[in-house]
Amino acid sequence: MYKVFILSVLLMGCKGKDSKEVEKGKVVFNQALADELERMVEVDQIAAYIPQGKYKELSSEAWNAFKDSVFTTHQKRLSQIFEKHGFVGFDLAGENGSRDFWLMVQHSDHVPGFQKEVLDQMKVEVDKGNASPSNYGLLVDRVRLNTGRPQIYGTQVDYNWELCQAFPKTLEDSLNVNQRREAIGLKPLEEYLNQMSEMHFEINKEMFLKKGIKGPKLYKTVKN
Template identity: 40%
Template structure:
């Protein structure tokens, strides 16, 4: 009887073991290195905008941001071709979110961003990627296509008043309902994050 119960225990657990995925540490390391470079120049840019010290002038920051974005896009295309949109099961939460940030900055190739958005949608439906980040990318793609956004994540900042306002939104009366469904804070709270007065 003991043998039978051990055997049944193995049968019950074995599908779980076979379904577990292993983090691709090489891919994760590559994505995190790309993300680190992506953020380095954006942090320097934010420092300049906010009147903080930076080791670089605006021209150098802009040049390096463009260079890094171009190089990252080349690598991101290779990753998408081989793996699709890397979800939590492949590169963990940090890796998946880092990859999303890289895609956010691939504005030079809107068709590629759209492709990544479709692939990310599949991962979000599986709860294998961030719904919040998906909303940001969807808005970015819509704005890039010349359409109104859905979630109000894309904003402009008035240089005189320093107030942020969202770029045009579809059905703006229900924007907070849509934001809530993907885990975003209310729009007014989000806009306060940009307040530099």
């Protein structure tokens, strides 16, 4: 599952960036932070998926309480990291560390204001080649939906449970969505929706088979 302004501008752009992490005009890679984010995202992915292993034994109330606790606790720590470092870019924690930070911000839906703050700073890093444009697009859509606006890249989906087919949540200018997606390195929307539909089927396969649905309903693509 999971791609230099001059020193004075860098320091001004990131909220409260620790000067000890800047050496000869470059941000020093922070292994401890990368390791911490990796540990956090392991728990995040447990909470973001359907219950597995010992978590299957939890009641729905207990499972939801666990998920809320994970996302709430992580957001508080992410906020501290953001206050100190700004958006975690490739230079500070590597591509994996940057992705881990972004992914957990994606799951901080209970504080859309925080997501928007991170999004604004992430754009600065994307423009410098220090963060993933495609991940930026996913956070754009998340923030827009969480603040009552239509998404523009179609990355946030819902499902038709009668057909096992993914479809984009409220989308702006759907006719030109694939041009926008291509500009940030995302595959065509139809391919993405088919991938999400296939994952949805595999996750809920037992239930769909009982309903007589033997596979997801896929969209036509250029490859089809």
